Amino acid sequence: MGASNNFNPNAIIPLIRRIYPTMIQPTDIYNESYSVTLLPDRLAGEVGKWNFLSKKRLKRQIRNFGNHWMHSVSINQLICTDGKPTHIKPRVFHIYSQEDIDSFMVELANLADLHGIVKLRKGEIWVKEATDPKDLNIDPRIMDGFMDILHGKVEVKILNVDGTFTLDHDSLNP
Numbered sequence: 273m274g275a276s277n278n279f280n281p282n283a284i285i286p287l288i289r290r291i292y293p294t295m296i297q298p299t300d301i302y303n304e305s306y307s308v309t310l311l312p313d314r315l316a317g318e319v320g321k322w323n324f325l326s327k328k329r330l331k332r333q334i335r336n337f338g339n340h341w342m343h344s345v346s347i348n349q350l351i352c353t354d355g356k357p358t359h360i361k362p363r364v365f366h367i368y369s370q371e372d373i374d375s376f377m378v379e380l381a382n383l384a385d386l387h388g389i390v391k392l393r394k395g396e397i398w399v400k401e402a403t404d405p406k407d408l409n410i411d412p413r414i415m416d417g418f419m420d421i422l423h424g425k426v427e428v429k430i431l432n433v434d435g436t437f438t439l440d441h442d443s444l445n446p
Contacts, residue, residue, distance in 0.1 A: 308351065308359050319350060319357045322390040322398070324407040327414070333392045334417040343367045343425050345376055349383065350390070350400040357400070373422045377415065384410035 311319065325333065344366050351359040365376040383399055388407045391398035402408050 308361050311357055311360055316357050319390075319398070322400075324388040324390055324400070324402065325392070325409055327409050327411070330389055330392070330409050330414060331417065334414065334421065336394075337392050337397075337418070338395065338421045338425060345395045345422065345425075346397070347376075347379060347383065348396055348398045349387065350398060352400065367422055367425050369426060373419065373426065376422065377419065380410070380418070381415070384408065384415075 344364055346362055346364045349361040349363070350357045351361065353359075363379060365372060365379070367373060367376065380397070385408075386401055387399040388402045388409045389397055390400045
């Protein structure tokens with residue numbers, strides 16, 4: 273419990289907001305609750321072996337981070353009990369616009385003061401609470417890498433579709 277007092281939770285947010293001015297907009301993301309899920313034993317054993325990625329390894333893996341089939345990205349926050357991962361808080365973001373990217377980056381920046389990245393998979397970021405500030409591996413350059421990848425994923429979002437259309441009667445009867 274005392275380890276969390278070593279971190280200043282407001283240290284990175286102002287920096288991120290200077291880099292990404294659109295994040296200054298108020299958001300309700302801080303008030304959203306998301307479910308805590310029990311990790312299956314097999315996955316908990318695998319996750320327990322994951323160490324914090326070094327910045328060098330993280331920068332190498334970030335190139336392959338994007339999920340090319342779906343336009344979603346998730347942050348999976350590991351919760352440890354007695355030093356072993358037991359639960360997960362998944363947070364899924366659907367990326368279709370700059371606002372969606374900003375929401376994702378705000379959530380990642382919120383975790384960045386206390387959590388480091390332990391694994392990157394296709395469209396998933398696994399984070400675990402760090403007890404040593406040296407384990408934190410999210411910095412502005414890494415955030416830039418995520419932004420570059422996510423900008424490549426943005427597509428046109430269709431908000432309103434009128435499903436009616438008219439065919440010329442003559443075109444139906446050749």
